[in-house]
Amino acid sequence: MQALFILSVWTSLVALGCLAPFVLALAYVWVDLFRPHDVAPALGQLFPFSLTTAVLTLGAYVLVDRRDPPRLGLLTALLIIWAGWITLTTTWALYPTAAWAKWDWAFKTILFSTLLPFFFRSRIQIEAALLVILCCIASNVVCFAIKSVLASGGYGRPLGLIQINAGWGGEGSTLGTYAFACLPLVAFLQRHSIVAPSRGWLRWVYFAAPVIAVIGAFGTFARAALVACVVWAALLWWRSRHKFMVAIMLVAGAAAVVPLMGDAWKARISTSFAPRQDESANTRLLVWEWTIGLANQYPAGAGFNGYLGNRFVTQDEWGEDNVQEGRAFHSIYFEVLGEHGWVGLAIFLATFAVFFLNMRSVRRAARARPELEWIGDLARALSHGVLIFMAGAAFVGIAFYPLHYYLLALAVSTSAALHRATLSSADRAPQESLADLAVGHNAARLPAWRQRAGQTKASI
Template sequence: MQGLFILLVWSLLLLIGCAAPFVLALAYLWVDLFQPQYVSPEIGRLLPISMITAVLAIGGYLLADRRDPPRLGLLTALLLVWAAWITLTTTWALFPDAAWEKWDWAFKTVAFSTLLPFAFRTRIQIEAAVLVIVCTIFANVLPYAIKGLISGGGYFRALGLVGVNSGWGGEGSTLATYAFASLPLIAHLRRWSILAPARGLLRYAYIAAPAIAVLGAFATFARSAVVACLVWAALTWWHSRRKFAVAILLFAAGAVVVPLMGESWLARISTSLDAQQEASALTRLVVWGWTIDFANQHPQGGGFDAYLANHAMVAMPDGQVMEVQGRAFHSIFFEVLGEHGWVGAAIFGAILLTFFANMRTLRQRARDNESLQWLDSLALALMQSMVIYLAGAAFVGIAFQPLHYYLFALAVCATAFLARARVPAARHEAPEAPMPSWRLRARRSVSGA
């Protein structure tokens, strides 16, 4: 029944897409994030649902919806360069079979993010994309929250819609990062949504979203959940108008949630404070050190899954020697550095800097226009989501998971919308000097004559 229901949802999206082609792109977002092939494996064996949806989305645009395409901006150009570079590094990968396997889905993620701005051009279309992203994420987070309340959660437990390590929804650190990164987008929708206004039952859904995210993320027992939560809380407090009240509310929520998670959760999180005593944290430090040395020797990178080459012997405080071999990067930054070298790190860094610069410029141009204040809010939400994502991803290797690439795509959509609105850039000219009084009197006398 579950598989039939998922196929029905997918079929309805494709059917609606026949009349509104941008819905086919929404269907691709849903398939890529919800990952029905993991939720119901029978679907994956029956149909290549992701490939079919991608082909239909691209075909729908080319055949029926080629209006107002976005201009090629720096962010899109850098994403295309990034796609080309990760392809190039795969040609000299240390482990070709594993590298090409990862390239197959990583390249699609990057490439398709450059195509989405062609489909989402209007305010309604952009909002629909944001809604699909957050609803799909919370469809995976909600089961963790419910089961976490009942059982207390646990590390490496299948509490969601998919099995352990099946896509992002089955990996606790990634799910926790996704949960908190989506909260700024939800706050934006709560204030500005046209399709799902904060009225009636939806109002309570918006209010409950942070609690669901906290409970669901903490139920994974992932340390990245705490990092992402702290960054989200700091950003929420900083951008709030009632800072004292928000601070009290956040501290009160922490006082309730932390004891609720139980002693086992506290014991696991507390080990993060002493990397020398905690084998997992110490292993990450060793791998990160190896990655820097490897990148210095191979500035062009070692290709996808280059971490398989790492090997080190580490002396533990208790006198034992721990062997570290083939351990994952466990960091988005070191994943990029190890796999694609200093060149790849520079490209990825340029993408991030361009993203934040574009959103800052967009806010400056939109905030004083009453009809575009929703765009100012969206730009702020995208920046906050990216900061939270990068904070959580600092401890998990998710450089090619789709969420941040969709944030890049939404940034391009927002910038293109502003360009179509033809809002002039803010001028920073010096104010005109006041006219001397004698000249003003002379002008008045001439006018009176």
């Protein structure tokens, strides 16, 4: 039944895409984030969801929907450069087989994110993309929340739809980071959505989203989730008009939730303040130190999965030696540094820097125009979402997972929407001036008493 339901969802999206080609892009985002081939492995072995959807999406754009393309700015250029650089580093990778295997999906994620602004152009299309992203994330976060309440959570436990401790839907640190990174997008839709307005039962869904995110993320027992939560709470407090009341609510919420998490959760989180005393956290620090040395040895990068060459000897709680080999980077920054060198890290960080500068410019441009308030608030929501992601992902190696690339793509769509609105206003202004001139010319030919009557009526 699960496989049939998933197949029916995909078929419905493809069918709608025949009428509105941008829906096929939504279908690709759904396939990439929800990962139906992992949720129902048997179905995934029989049908290539990702490849089929990608071909249909590109075909629909080329044949049907090439109108009004966005401007290719610096952010898009950096994404293209980034895709080219990771391809170059793969050619000289220390472990070619493993490197090309990761490049295969990482390159497609970056490349397709540069194409999404060609599909998501209008306000409705951008909202639809946000809703698909949020529904995909919620599909696993809600599962984690329910199972954490009923049977308690735990680190490394596959409590989502994907029954393995891998991918964003099965790995706790990634899921916790994604859960909080999406909350600013939920707040934006709650205020501005046309497709799913905050009325009726949907109002309660918007109100429940932060609670579900906290329970689901904390149920993973992941330290990255706590970091993401702290950044989200700080941003929420900073943007609020009633800071004192929001601070009281946040403190009261923490006081209510933390005691319910149990001693196991508290013991794991407490290791964040003494990482050398925890084997997992200590190994992570050793990997980061080793990665800096690797980057100094290979400034242009060691290629994907360069961590396979590390080896450490640590001591467990009984004082016995424990050999650690091939430990992952556990940080997007050290992942990029180790795999693509100092050059790659500079491109990676420059992409985020340009993103934040672009969104700041969009907010400033939309501030003085009430009809563009939604664009300014969307730019702020995207900025906060990416900032939360960058904080949580500092402790998990997900530099090439799709969510933040899709947020960068929507940032390009947001800038393009502002540009189109500005051009539309500029086009209307000369027409309005000509109309005013014609009205004034005709009025000058009227008798004096008719002109005075018209001025009186206009003032009323």
